Structures are given as C-alpha cells and as structure tokens.
Amino acid sequence: MATRTAGRRRIKVRGGHLGPLLCWAVVFADIGTSVYYVPGILYGPFGARSALFVGMTLIVFIMLAIKYAEVAWRYPEGGGVVTVASRAIHPFAGLLGGLFILVDYYLTAALSALSGVFYVSYLYPSLTPLAVGVTIAALLGLGFLNWVGIKESAAVSTVFAIAAATTQLLVVGAVALSLGPAGIIHSLQALGSGPRIPPVALLTGYAAAFLAFSGLESIAQIAPAMRQPRNRVAYRTMGAVVLTMAVTSPLLTLWSTTLLPAKSDTNQFISLLGAHVGGPLLGSTVAISGALLLVFASNTAIIGAYHVFIALTRMGFLPRVLEHRNRWRRTPHWAIVLAVAVPVGVVYEAQADVNLLGDLYAFGLLGAFVLTCGALDIVRWRETRRRSLLGWVGFGIGVLTTIAVAVAWSVNLVAKPLATEFGGGLTLIGLLVGFATYYRARLRRPAVFPVSFRADRAAASIGEALSGRPAEVLVILPHDPEVAEQVIDAATERAAGRRAVFLYRGTTHLAPSEFREVADPYLKDHNAQDAFARAESRARKTIRNRRYVYLPGNLRTELVGEVWRHICPRETIAAEPDQELLPAMAIERVRRHLTGDGTAILHLFTTRLRPVPDEASEVAESA
Numbered sequence: 001m002a003t004r005t006a007g008r009r010r011i012k013v014r015g016g017h018l019g020p021l022l023c024w025a026v027v028f029a030d031i032g033t034s035v036y037y038v039p040g041i042l043y044g045p046f047g048a049r050s051a052l053f054v055g056m057t058l059i060v061f062i063m064l065a066i067k068y069a070e071v072a073w074r075y076p077e078g079g080g081v082v083t084v085a086s087r088a089i090h091p092f093a094g095l096l097g098g099l100f101i102l103v104d105y106y107l108t109a110a111l112s113a114l115s116g117v118f119y120v121s122y123l124y125p126s127l128t129p130l131a132v133g134v135t136i137a138a139l140l141g142l143g144f145l146n147w148v149g150i151k152e153s154a155a156v157s158t159v160f161a162i163a164a165a166t167t168q169l170l171v172v173g174a175v176a177l178s179l180g181p182a183g184i185i186h187s188l189q190a191l192g193s194g195p196r197i198p199p200v201a202l203l204t205g206y207a208a209a210f211l212a213f214s215g216l217e218s219i220a221q222i223a224p225a226m227r228q229p230r231n232r233v234a235y236r237t238m239g240a241v242v243l244t245m246a247v248t249s250p251l252l253t254l255w256s257t258t259l260l261p262a263k264s265d266t267n268q269f270i271s272l273l274g275a276h277v278g279g280p281l282l283g284s285t286v287a288i289s290g291a292l293l294l295v296f297a298s299n300t301a302i303i304g305a306y307h308v309f310i311a312l313t314r315m316g317f318l319p320r321v322l323e324h325r326n327r328w329r330r331t332p333h334w335a336i337v338l339a340v341a342v343p344v345g346v347v348y349e350a351q352a353d354v355n356l357l358g359d360l361y362a363f364g365l366l367g368a369f370v371l372t373c374g375a376l377d378i379v380r381w382r383e384t385r386r387r388s389l390l391g392w393v394g395f396g397i398g399v400l401t402t403i404a405v406a407v408a409w410s411v412n413l414v415a416k417p418l419a420t421e422f423g424g425g426l427t428l429i430g431l432l433v434g435f436a437t438y439y440r441a442r443l444r445r446p447a448v449f450p451v452s453f454r455a456d457r458a459a460a461s462i463g464e465a466l467s468g469r470p471a472e473v474l475v476i477l478p479h480d481p482e483v484a485e486q487v488i489d490a491a492t493e494r495a496a497g498r499r500a501v502f503l504y505r506g507t508t509h510l511a512p513s514e515f516r517e518v519a520d521p522y523l524k525d526h527n528a529q530d531a532f533a534r535a536e537s538r539a540r541k542t543i544r545n546r547r548y549v550y551l552p553g554n555l556r557t558e559l560v561g562e563v564w565r566h567i568c569p570r571e572t573i574a575a576e577p578d579q580e581l582l583p584a585m586a587i588e589r590v591r592r593h594l595t596g597d598g599t600a601i602l603h604l605f606t607t608r609l610r611p612v613p614d615e616a617s618e619v620a621e622s623a
Helices: 020-036 038-074 081-088 091-123 125-148 154-192 199-213 217-221 230-258 266-278 280-314 333-350 354-360 362-381 389-415 417-444 455-466 481-494 526-539 559-567 576-581
Strands: 010-013 473-477 499-505 545-551 571-575 587-594 600-606 619-622
Touching: 020 038, 020 091, 020 154, 020 199, 020 217, 020 230, 020 266, 020 280, 038 154, 038 199, 038 217, 038 230, 038 266, 038 354, 038 362, 038 389, 081 091, 081 217, 081 280, 081 362, 091 125, 091 266, 091 280, 091 333, 091 354, 091 362, 091 417, 125 280, 125 333, 154 230, 154 266, 154 280, 199 230, 199 362, 199 389, 217 230, 217 280, 230 266, 266 280, 280 333, 333 354, 354 362, 354 417, 362 389, 362 417, 389 417, 455 545, 455 559, 473 481, 473 526, 473 559, 481 526, 481 571, 481 600, 499 526, 499 559, 526 545, 545 559, 571 576, 576 600
Parallel strands: 010 619, 473 499, 473 571, 499 545
Antiparallel strands: 571 600, 587 600
16 A cells, blocks of 8 residues: 655744844843943952953853854753753753752842842942842842732833943943043053963953853743744844943943042942943933843843743652742742742842852853753764764864863862852752652653654754664554553554654643743643653563654644654554544555454554655644
C-alpha cells in the first residue's frame, strides 16, 4: 500500500507585539540603571581609573550581547539561563542557572531600590539618614503592588527608559561641551597616566566592572513577547542597547570619577556631574529620572524572581506551594513574599552600604553569564555539521566570550569572598531544596523533561530530541488516560531494546502567559506531564533509548505529521482514532490488534517517504 505524500506546508508562526524599540526600552530599563551606582562603587578601589575597567568589560559585553540575542530567538518561550541550560545540558543545570539568576535578582532589587532612594535624597537631603528604612518600605510597597497584581508593561518601560537615556545623554553632551575637543582627549589620555597597574589589580578591576552591564538577562525574558522574525528583532534590540551603553557608561564613569570634587557623594555621582556641568536643573532632572528608573528596575527584579520560582516549581524542583495563587487577585503570593523578603533582609544587613551590595552582586550575575554562554556553546557545537567557515569563526568568538566571563567569575570568587559565601550559600540551599523536592516527587511519579516541538525550527527540535540518533519507533500518546495505558503497553512490548520517541499533543486551553513569565506551555500542561510520567514509569525498564517530544496545543493538529516526517520512524504505534493525525505515507504493512476492552491499537510499518516538493502550497498558521 503506497500513498503519495501531500505537499509540505510552510509554517508561519505568529510572534508577540514588541518590536526593537519596545524591546530596547525593556532591556535598557534594566541594564541602564547600573550607570547610577557603578561609578561610585568602582571609585573606592580604583579611583580615577575606573573607566578603564569599564572599557575593558565593554568589549566582552558586546560579545555577550550577541549570545544573549541568540538565546532570545532560539528559545522563544523565554526563561533565559533556566531554559538554555535545561535544554543544552540537563534540567539540573537549569535549576542551577535559576538559582544563580535568583541571587542576581535579589541584589538587583536591593541595590536598585537603595540607589533610587539616594538619588531622591539629592533633592531631599533629609532622607539620607533614613535610607535603610525608606528602601525597606519601598521594597515592601513593590511587593504589595505585585500581590495586588499591578504589573510592569513595555509601554511603561519605554517612558522610563527614554527619560533616563535622554538625561544620561544630556549629561554626556553637557560635559563634552564644557570640556571641548581638547578636554575630551585629555580626559581619555589621563586613563594611561599614573603608576603601572599590577596584573592582579587589572584582573580584579576587569572582573568588578561587569556590574556595569548587568541586566542582559532581560532580553531572554521578553522573548515570548517579541515580534517575528525574532532573530532580527533580537539583534536590532541588542545593537541599540550596545550603542546606548557604549556612549553612556564608559564616559559617565570616566567623567564622574575625574571631574567631581574629591568629597562628592559617590551614591549621587551622575546627578552631581549633571549639576557640575549643566547647573542644578540638569542635576535635579537626572535625580528624578534616575530614581524612577532604579525603583522600576527593582520592581522588575522582583517580578523576575517570582517568575523563576514559579518556573522551577513547575519543573518539579521547588514545593508546589510557591505556585499557589490567592483567590482575590490570583497572584502567586508565596513566591512574591520570597522574592521580596530576601532583598529586605539584605538591605537591612548592609545598612545602606552600596559598595557592599555591589560586591555581593558578582556571584549570581557572572555565574548566570557563564552557564548561559557555556550552554549556548554546546548547542552551537551540536550544529557543527552545518557550519560554514564564517560559522566556525562565530563559534570560536563565542567560546572566547565564555572563557572571558569564566575568568571574571573565577577572579571574583577569590577576590570577593563575601559574595561567594552569600551567593554560594543561597545557591547551596536552593540545590538541597531542589534535589529533595525532585526526588521526593519522583517516588510518586517520574519527572519527564521533553523537547517542545517548534514549528519554525522543526528539524532542530527533533534533532535536539534525538541527540543525532534516529528513532525506530514513534509512539503517539492519546489524550484518554485509559487508551494511553494500552498504547504504552503495546509500545513497551514492541519497542523493547530499540530507540523510541513518545509524542504527545498538548491541550489547547492553557492560561495566557504573563509578561516576563517562562512561556513554555508544557510547564502548564498537567495532562501532558501525567501522560509522559506514565510512559516513563512503564518504559524505563524495557526501552533504554527513549525520548519525549511535546507538541504544544496552540499549534495546528496537522503538525503531528510534521513531527512524523522529521523522525521518519520504521514503526508507528497509535490508537486507531489517532491515525488521522498522521500524514499520507508509504505503508508497507499494518498490524492491528484489539485489547481486552476493545481498544484498537495500530502498528504502522513504513518504508520511506516519496520526495516532497520544495514549493509550499499552503501556509499553516500557529498562534
């Protein structure tokens, strides 16, 4: 029985609504805050040469931006380090990455809120002695707003980001006009004057200056909301971010650490610099815009933290209580409490010491960078067969980026022992809780982490599932649990000792994802998790080489056939009603048997597909 295959369909995938401008605003609203406190933090140990280290780190930042843009389009479900580490290495690596980024979020929330209060105190000096209490009150207020359900949006980010970027550029322009061309050149030449910097100090300064470019993770978090084509939007966004940061961060660090009087308040450097060259009005404008952006960044960190908690909970690494939502506002109150409580405790213990918070920052920030870069290098390495000469060059640059970030992290592990103790302690506690929760749940049912099939990268999705090894048997799991039991039993008998793939098409009625939430539909599809858990429980003893593929329910049903085409199995096992999901194929023979309750199970043996025309005759749209 031979049937000619239908023409292959081109897949058109709808993206989100954020274009490059709005994406730039969201990312800059996070990364652009560092300029308000980094010059003051670096000034203490490095003095007038602080900008030299920011310039060194800027080179690595540009390469990091390219990698993070790739993470955004490769993993449109978002999640950043959690997703890329889980897919490229192992779900436990995703747990580790989630804990790294949580440490980063905790300190972002604390440091941004405290710095925001200091910039407000530029206008109201009486707030300075009350900085700790006001900061804690601000964090508790942000936690309350998130509990009520008032979320950030890209539109609000745009307003704050444009206001802050404008005032930063105004300060740069005012200083440039004040110095003139000769003064600008002289200020740059001053970086090379003075005694020779020892190699150890050079490494320490380079590692410390990474704080100036924290916030890159935002591009990966907003990937689900990006407009198509995501790769173009992601690269344009990061190009704009790099350009903005290259103009503002090094120059503002240089001039704030060299032009201001020695006794200037390091917590208000940018406002003081604006007032120094442009008068009180510019200084006040910088203080207002900077304070608003810093408080907004603190809220963004709180939102990011509790979404990471929810993602790790849905992956089975944290107790389910963190995912519970209150009946009144439907917000995850326990996750929000945990996202706010740690920053409050950190601010209280630091007692308004911005330099201490900056030192603590190093562990989680650079740990997440290293894990993300390393995981992406692994993904790129798996694609070496299709790599051109230019692709190999890009791969090599990516590896150098990973090494450069790993060096910075290693230096900080030694140079900042308090950060290592704080971040490492929180990470260790998280790992213990994660492993205990995972293995406790595994006693009841095994956890399965399938590959989600993506219509726009179909071959890559299947290649990721099979790890380069073809499958001999495809098992289509039906939605009916009783019928699924019969299909799994048939599969364990027929696929014993062979390579098999279990495929499940998800439900279509899932709650819409929130902004910055990890939008992986599998994490919300409890029916799919139950189906894969049953398959894993029964198959792990007989089918050693098994993989799992999840087809999101928001994709067209016909894409089951697309999965089949890319796997191209020798045998397909399915319940009789699910035969309609399969494409037209060259069937060699069919084996049909009835189970005890009358369920018909089909075993379809195929040879190979006929050539499929390259022309796309129809467009299949997915939500």
